[in-house]
Amino acid sequence: MSTESKRTELGQLGEFGLIDHITANAQPKNPSTVKGVGDDAAVINPKGKRMVVTTDLMLEGIHFDLTYFPLKHLGYKAIVTNICDVYAMNAQPKQVTVSVGLSKRFCLEDVEELYSGIYLACDKYGVDLVGGDTTSSMTGLTISVTAIGEADDKLLCYRDGAKETDLICVTGNLGAAYMGLQLLEREKQVFMADPNAQPQLEGYDYLIQRILKPEARKDAIEMLAKASVKPTSMIDISDGLASELLHICKSSKVGCRIYLEKIPIDQETFRLSEEIQIDPLVAALNGGEDYELLFTVPIAMHKQVEDMGVSVIGHITSEDSGAALITPEGSEITIKAQGWK
Amino acid sequence: MSTESKRTELGQLGEFGLIDHITANAQPKNPSTVKGVGDDAAVINPKGKRMVVTTDLMLEGIHFDLTYFPLKHLGYKAIVTNICDVYAMNAQPKQVTVSVGLSKRFCLEDVEELYSGIYLACDKYGVDLVGGDTTSSMTGLTISVTAIGEADDKLLCYRDGAKETDLICVTGNLGAAYMGLQLLEREKQVFMADPNAQPQLEGYDYLIQRILKPEARKDAIEMLAKASVKPTSMIDISDGLASELLHICKSSKVGCRIYLEKIPIDQETFRLSEEIQIDPLVAALNGGEDYELLFTVPIAMHKQVEDMGVSVIGHITSEDSGAALITPEGSEITIKAQGWK
Numbered sequence: 311m312s313t314e315s316k317r318t319e320l321g322q323l324g325e326f327g328l329i330d331h332i333t334a335n336a337q338p339k340n341p342s343t344v345k346g347v348g349d350d351a352a353v354i355n356p357k358g359k360r361m362v363v364t365t366d367l368m369l370e371g372i373h374f375d376l377t378y379f380p381l382k383h384l385g386y387k388a389i390v391t392n393i394c395d396v397y398a399m400n401a402q403p404k405q406v407t408v409s410v411g412l413s414k415r416f417c418l419e420d421v422e423e424l425y426s427g428i429y430l431a432c433d434k435y436g437v438d439l440v441g442g443d444t445t446s447s448m449t450g451l452t453i454s455v456t457a458i459g460e461a462d463d464k465l466l467c468y469r470d471g472a473k474e475t476d477l478i479c480v481t482g483n484l485g486a487a488y489m490g491l492q493l494l495e496r497e498k499q500v501f502m503a504d505p506n507a508q509p510q511l512e513g514y515d516y517l518i519q520r521i522l523k524p525e526a527r528k529d530a531i532e533m534l535a536k537a538s539v540k541p542t543s544m545i546d547i548s549d550g551l552a553s554e555l556l557h558i559c560k561s562s563k564v565g566c567r568i569y570l571e572k573i574p575i576d577q578e579t580f581r582l583s584e585e586i587q588i589d590p591l592v593a594a595l596n597g598g599e600d601y602e603l604l605f606t607v608p609i610a611m612h613k614q615v616e617d618m619g620v621s622v623i624g625h626i627t628s629e630d631s632g633a634a635l636i637t638p639e640g641s642e643i644t645i646k647a648q649g650w651k
Numbered sequence: 652m653s654t655e656s657k658r659t660e661l662g663q664l665g666e667f668g669l670i671d672h673i674t675a676n677a678q679p680k681n682p683s684t685v686k687g688v689g690d691d692a693a694v695i696n697p698k699g700k701r702m703v704v705t706t707d708l709m710l711e712g713i714h715f716d717l718t719y720f721p722l723k724h725l726g727y728k729a730i731v732t733n734i735c736d737v738y739a740m741n742a743q744p745k746q747v748t749v750s751v752g753l754s755k756r757f758c759l760e761d762v763e764e765l766y767s768g769i770y771l772a773c774d775k776y777g778v779d780l781v782g783g784d785t786t787s788s789m790t791g792l793t794i795s796v797t798a799i800g801e802a803d804d805k806l807l808c809y810r811d812g813a814k815e816t817d818l819i820c821v822t823g824n825l826g827a828a829y830m831g832l833q834l835l836e837r838e839k840q841v842f843m844a845d846p847n848a849q850p851q852l853e854g855y856d857y858l859i860q861r862i863l864k865p866e867a868r869k870d871a872i873e874m875l876a877k878a879s880v881k882p883t884s885m886i887d888i889s890d891g892l893a894s895e896l897l898h899i900c901k902s903s904k905v906g907c908r909i910y911l912e913k914i915p916i917d918q919e920t921f922r923l924s925e926e927i928q929i930d931p932l933v934a935a936l937n938g939g940e941d942y943e944l945l946f947t948v949p950i951a952m953h954k955q956v957e958d959m960g961v962s963v964i965g966h967i968t969s970e971d972s973g974a975a976l977i978t979p980e981g982s983e984i985t986i987k988a989q990g991w992k
Contacts, residue, residue, distance in 0.1 A: 349810050350739040351705035356697040364692035365797055367750035371789035398691040409708035409795055448712035454750055454795035456706055469690050
């Protein structure tokens with residue numbers, strides 16, 4: 311929420327005034343966007359490509375806490391987390407719609423902050439904002455984003471194509487966003503106990519960035535294309551590695567073996583995990599919000615994926631062998647699903 | 652909310668169990684749906700058509716009141732109100748995504764009710780449920796729907812094509828949903844004052860149906876196609892006739908003259924308007940939620956549109972003449988915009 315003195319009530323603009331205000335700069339840049347904001351629906355010309363569509367709902371108090379989540383970052387993250395799903399199909403995001411529910415707590419300056427982040431992400435990833443809905447809300451902030459992308463039919467990657475002996479690969483590192491969240495939650499508690507306390511976040515810039523300003527792995531999709539590697543299956547890691555592995559295994563009717571010591575974990579994650587006594591592997595397996603890509607490739611592609619700098623963390627096995635983690639000592643631990651309860 | 656004895660907590664299923672449960676019957680029927688529920692994104696094959704995309708956010712306490720809105724009807728309405736926007740582009744709805752935020756108040760049986768209405772509308776309008784998001788919510792029910800449709804490029808109707816002398820046409824009748832809402836709100840007040848009171852809704856079935864179970868004017872789009880009439884502009888009437896007329900005038904850079912006595916109003920609307928002393932024209936102009944179609948056609952199409960049974964309520968004028976209503980006595984009233992504040 312804006313802490314500056316200026317506060318313009320949304321009621322002064324009304325619904326249509328607000329829409330005009332936030333979409334004034336929404337000029338489509340993609341040739342496939344025939345009609346953006348301003349009609350009953352946006353119009354897209356897919357030009358022979360397949361279209362992919364994905365959507366997410368973000369609710370205040372569930373997905374974000376505005377005590378430490380700046381509105382600009384939230385807008386940015388709302389776009390990024392959606393287009394991650396488009397990249398996970400090996401497709402290119404092209405359009406988004408953004409719906410926002412706003413309670414009376416929020417003023418025009420807050421909405422401008424939120425949309426500055428939305429447009430920043432749209433610009434960075436070359437996506438057009440083509441529609442949405444703005445409405446009042448009884449309680450808090452609601453954000454719903456739908457992302458639309460395109461791909462050639464034969465390039466699309468689903469969850470169901472993993473085959474026995476395929477290598478299991480992960481981009482970047484895992485667990486950092488979860489650790490960043492723990493840090494922010496800890497400092498929130500300190501602040502609530504003593505409003506004069508200064509937050510202790512030094513040395514953990516990367517963890518904070520991972521939770522407050524995640525990026526989508528557009529670069530990894532481009533590297534795959536450049537190396538002519540089409541994954542046999544792919545998914546983005548939003549709910550933690552364990553859950554995503556199980557999605558691929560279930561869809562592809564296969565099992566897997568993951569080597570714990572191969573799971574990529576950042577130094578800051580290790581450092582904070584010691585400080586606050588959380589197992590970094592638990593953060594990687596069940597923490598979520600990493601927005602990295604998990605994919606499988608035929609074993610013959612080993613060199614290509616290693617050259618790309620992704621981590622090969624295990625391999626696909628037969629369905630009846632199940633999904634399991636292998637400890638450095640060689641014992642097996644069955645992988646269990648997560649998700650909210 | 653379910654009033655029956657059975658109550659299965661959502662926590663018993665967890666997120667993935669709930670998703671499996673509500674999407675078990677989501678089998679795509681449209682050939683353009685390549686991949687529905689079950690991956691990072693749905694995949695659509697537009698086969699040379701243009702795609703249209705529209706989205707709406709519905710929040711408890713703002714858009715609906717569950718004291719008198721059955722969950723099944725709410726699910727139905729959430730789909731219908733979105734695909735109305737697709738028809739308003741003269742396109743055919745083909746896919747929807749549905750995201751739902753649920754507080755602890757809601758049990759599995761409630762979610763089943765909601766989705767039974769969603770699937771009923773999908774079946775009736777030939778639309779595939781291809782994706783979505785389910786999440787917990789701190790307060791109440793949130794529903795976000797995105798609808799996707801297709802059309803030949805040259806059949807698409809925008810808001811900006813109305814030309815001077817064009818006839819202004821409306822399907823069905825206006826103001827009934829607003830009057831139905833007034834009736835339900837009145838009976839809610841009576842019930843809150845005396846929980847033993849029986850609701851007095853007799854004789855107003857149509858008004859109740861218009862607010863609780865609106866339909867999209869698929870039939871009107873089909874009639875237009877059959878009569879080879881392509882409107883010069885079209886919009887759906889969700890915020891009241893006045894507001895939609897101004898959208899068309901602004902987008903098309905034209906003015907309009909609407910004859911008050913030509914605005915179609917149902918007998919039940921007239922009857923209740925006398926009983927509760929609300930001007931039925933105010934309900935038609937500013938009430939909203941009619942989900943009828945407002946469109947313009949060249950004056951040469953007069954006979955074709957009259958034969959279709961739509962109401963011709965006025966004509967398009969030059970931009971500088973503004974947008975105005977003409978009373979039966981011949982005086983002019985400037986049309987003003989609405990929208991939420």
